[in-house]
Amino acid sequence: MAKTEPGPHNFVFGNYAPAPESKNHFKIKKSYDLFIGGKWVKAPKQFETSNPATGEVIAKVGEAGKKEVGQAVKAARKAFEGEWGQLSGAERGKYLFRIARLIQERSRELAVVESMDGGKPIRESRDVDIPLVAAHFFYHAGWADKLNYAFPGVKPKPLGVVGQVIPWNFPLLMAAWKIAPALACGNTVVLKPAETTPLTALKLAEIFEDAGLPPGTVNIVTGAGETGQALIEHPDVDKVAFTGSTAVGKAIRRAIAGTDKKFTLELGGKAANIVFEDAPINEAVEGIVSGIFFNQGHVCCAGSRLFVQESIADKVIKKLKKRMETLIVGDPLDKNTDIGAINSAEQLERIKALVKAGEKEGACIWQPEGRLPRKGNWFKPTLFTECAQSHRIVQEEIFGPVLAIQTFRTPQEALEKANNTPYGLSGGVWTDKGSKIFKMTTGLKAGVVWANTFNKFDPTSPFGGYKESGIGREGGVHGLAAYLNF
Amino acid sequence: MTIKKTYKLFIGGKFPRTESGRVLDVRGKDGELLANASWASRKDFREAVVAARKASGGWGKASAYLKGQILYRIAEMLEGRRAQFVVELVAHGISEERAEKDVSEAIDLLVHYGGWSDKYQALFSSANPVASSHFNFSVPEPTGVVGIIAPRRGSLPELVSALAPVIVGGNSAIVLAGENALTAITFAEVLSTSDVPAGVVNILTGKRAELIPEFAKHMDVNAVLLCSNDKDEKKLLDLESAENLKRVSHQKDAPLKESPYHILDFQEVKTTWHPIGV
Numbered sequence: 025m026a027k028t029e030p031g032p033h034n035f036v037f038g039n040y041a042p043a044p045e046s047k048n049h050f051k052i053k054k055s056y057d058l059f060i061g062g063k064w065v066k067a068p069k070q071f072e073t074s075n076p077a078t079g080e081v082i083a084k085v086g087e088a089g090k091k092e093v094g095q096a097v098k099a100a101r102k103a104f105e106g107e108w109g110q111l112s113g114a115e116r117g118k119y120l121f122r123i124a125r126l127i128q129e130r131s132r133e134l135a136v137v138e139s140m141d142g143g144k145p146i147r148e149s150r151d152v153d154i155p156l157v158a159a160h161f162f163y164h165a166g167w168a169d170k171l172n173y174a175f176p177g178v179k180p181k182p183l184g185v186v187g188q189v190i191p192w193n194f195p196l197l198m199a200a201w202k203i204a205p206a207l208a209c210g211n212t213v214v215l216k217p218a219e220t221t222p223l224t225a226l227k228l229a230e231i232f233e234d235a236g237l238p239p240g241t242v243n244i245v246t247g248a249g250e251t252g253q254a255l256i257e258h259p260d261v262d263k264v265a266f267t268g269s270t271a272v273g274k275a276i277r278r279a280i281a282g283t284d285k286k287f288t289l290e291l292g293g294k295a296a297n298i299v300f301e302d303a304p305i306n307e308a309v310e311g312i313v314s315g316i317f318f319n320q321g322h323v324c325c326a327g328s329r330l331f332v333q334e335s336i337a338d339k340v341i342k343k344l345k346k347r348m349e350t351l352i353v354g355d356p357l358d359k360n361t362d363i364g365a366i367n368s369a370e371q372l373e374r375i376k377a378l379v380k381a382g383e384k385e386g387a388c389i390w391q392p393e394g395r396l397p398r399k400g401n402w403f404k405p406t407l408f409t410e411c412a413q414s415h416r417i418v419q420e421e422i423f424g425p426v427l428a429i430q431t432f433r434t435p436q437e438a439l440e441k442a443n444n445t446p447y448g449l450s451g452g453v454w455t456d457k458g459s460k461i462f463k464m465t466t467g468l469k470a471g472v473v474w475a476n477t478f479n480k481f482d483p484t485s486p487f488g489g490y491k492e493s494g495i496g497r498e499g500g501v502h503g504l505a506a507y508l509n510f
Numbered sequence: 511m512t513i514k515k516t517y518k519l520f521i522g523g524k525f526p527r528t529e530s531g532r533v534l535d536v537r538g539k540d541g542e543l544l545a546n547a548s549w550a551s552r553k554d555f556r557e558a559v560v561a562a563r564k565a566s567g568g569w570g571k572a573s574a575y576l577k578g579q580i581l582y583r584i585a586e587m588l589e590g591r592r593a594q595f596v597v598e599l600v601a602h603g604i605s606e607e608r609a610e611k612d613v614s615e616a617i618d619l620l621v622h623y624g625g626w627s628d629k630y631q632a633l634f635s636s637a638n639p640v641a642s643s644h645f646n647f648s649v650p651e652p653t654g655v656v657g658i659i660a661p662r663r664g665s666l667p668e669l670v671s672a673l674a675p676v677i678v679g680g681n682s683a684i685v686l687a688g689e690n691a692l693t694a695i696t697f698a699e700v701l702s703t704s705d706v707p708a709g710v711v712n713i714l715t716g717k718r719a720e721l722i723p724e725f726a727k728h729m730d731v732n733a734v735l736l737c738s739n740d741k742d743e744k745k746l747l748d749l750e751s752a753e754n755l756k757r758v759s760h761q762k763d764a765p766l767k768e769s770p771y772h773i774l775d776f777q778e779v780k781t782t783w784h785p786i787g788v
Binding site for chain 2: 159176177178270273274275277278280281282289291446461465466470471472473474475476477480482484485486487488490491492494495497500501502510
């Protein structure tokens with residue numbers, strides 16, 4: 025029988041029998057070295073990477089120091105001046121096509137490893153992350169011999185050695201976003217994956233080996249912040265590409281101040297998702313849910329601020345609560361799971377601290393009832409009503425499954441509130457009226473605006489922020505500019 | 511006896527004196543006093559940012575057709591005052607032949623960029639063929655308030671080649687003029703009679719060492735164009751602009767070559783998605 029009021033819900037089992045994805049069809053090694061110059065190189069130290077859903081150690085990986093980073097940059101320089109740099113665009117493209125195919129072929133393995141190492145639901149890694157990874161290589165493969173058409177009037181040239189530092193929320197997808205355009209444009213790469221999610225990037229290195237990619241074209245150095253810093257500050261790195269927090273992005277900007285290094289930064293966000301009274305409400309509720317609970321809210325463009333027109337606020341919030349009660353939080357490898365594990369204990373603490381601040385500052389918290397798994401890092405889908413612009417949960421990026429709801433009366437008020445943030449990565453608008461859509465999408469100060477949809481991604485579609493959400497674009501023809509000299 | 515002109519600042523469409531009461535004495539090639547130019551202060555700069563922010567919304571939304579006509583109008587007004595600029599440049603020690611050439615170049619730059627006003631968007635936009643059932647497109651939008659540290663040397667072409675791509679892109683600007691302060695302020699008189707809305711262009715004369723840090727630090731400046739060969743100036747700007755992640759375009763201390771990519775330097779690309787269906 026359908027319930028009309030929110031009630032208890034068991035997150036772990038839901039109403040479904042467990043349907044876990046098997047993990048017996050591939051191998052994860054006990055220990056991974058660094059991938060430098062086409063070879064696996066031992067690091068002086070190693071660190072453990074674990075499954076955030078269980079706390080179990082999955083593998084040990086190398087921790088690259090300054091010396092290993094230096095070796096990787098040297099290998100990349102050699103490849104840039106050597107075999108890779110001398111290839112024609114068409115030949116570069118063929119390598120990228122080949123890599124795309126190998127990714128598609130091993131996509132089930134990559135999806136499972138991604139969910140094990142990072143905690144995201146298998147449905148997302150299987151249906152979103154990994155297909156997009158392959159698509160990014162396919163898309164950019166085709167650009168490699170057409171760059172002169174992308175930028176009329178100038179003859180673009182590659183930059184050289186690119187140092188790339190990526191986050192833990194979309195580990196392999198971010199690697200693809202960074203590596204595919206860099207290679208298509210003729211650069212060579214040193215990539216540092218995130219400390220908590222290094223495994224799929226190392227699997228990608230295996231794919232590069234299998235693809236016969238010339239040694240040194242892509243080098244993968246695992247490690248923590250210090251490894252990334254060594255890479256960014258290395259004098260022979262021509263360009264730095266970073267995705268991560270705004271605070272670290274600013275530190276990188278300072279670290280390379282005064283140098284000739286080029287850079288792109290994809291940083292934090294606090295997207296406004298704006299729902300008007302003439303919106304298709306059921307679709308909007310789905311959009312709100314996917315906007316904030318996709319990937320546990322570990323999404324820089326997450327729709328973490330919901331603005332609902334006053335006249336429909338009660339109705340929308342009621343429907344939203346009902347929908348949230350059906351969300352299954354649990355085993356990332358279970359095909360029924362909607363919300364997986366929080367990526368790390370550290371991130372869980374950060375989410376808890378901000379949620380606490382939200383309560384303390386006077387916002388009203390609501391979470392569906394239910395039990396969470398005992399082991400591992402978990403957080404219930406959460407919403408706050410009665411939020412003020414000044415609340416920390418409205419101002420700061422939480423990077424977790426926490427939604428802050430505010431209301432508005434007029435489109436102008438919605439725009440002013442939405443733009444009242446130092447961030448400007450993304451935004452959402454829900455209305456059936458075309459002219460209102462364009463009033464809002466042109467008024468929002470954000471790099472990506474979803475109208476009557478949310479959290480959609482595609483390699484052909486440029487992504488990147490206004491203001492403190494970053495500098496530069498990734499994807500599409502605009503993303504190529506980040507890897508070329510005019 | 512000839513009447514000499516008082517050279518002031520250009521802020522929000524008006525010509526105020528510097529609030530600081532300080533002046534820079536500008537002398538001609540024979541050492542005679544040409545003018546006491548205003549030595550702009552940090553407060554003058556902040557006033558200029560307020561004026562630029564106020565103007566940026568309307569100018570950013572003005573039609574491309576209108577912006578193109580206004581740039582062309584600046585060229586017309588400059589042509590009409592050619593003789594005055596030549597006299598002023600000659601007083602600064604520039605040959606008459608060179609002064610004529612400089613004015614012509616500046617006029618040509620304005621005509622050139624005026625013509626880009628309704629074209630760069632088509633060049634830098636894209637309809638993106640996403641795999642899902644969505645209509646998806648990307649268009650450039652003005653970055654907002656742009657600080658311009660004009661080339662140190664030179665005269666009109668240096669100033670106009672830096673300014674024109676910024677304003678034709680719908681941004682408002684605060685310009686720190688080069689050493690030829692008088693020409694920059696006389697150019698402001700051209701702007702003020704060219705239908706350029708108040709605050710879209712603000713021109714300060716002053717000291718680079720004093721004002722560059724202010725351009726870099728101000729949280730309501732979205733981008734800075736630095737025309738400089740000085741590595742320390744670049745480093746300082748890079749460091750301070752990290753705080754609000756200003757877009758920084760670094761160019762040489764020379765006239766910028768005509769290029770629509772200079773317009774693109776002060777644009778943000780926005781991508782919009784909408785489902786296709788019923």
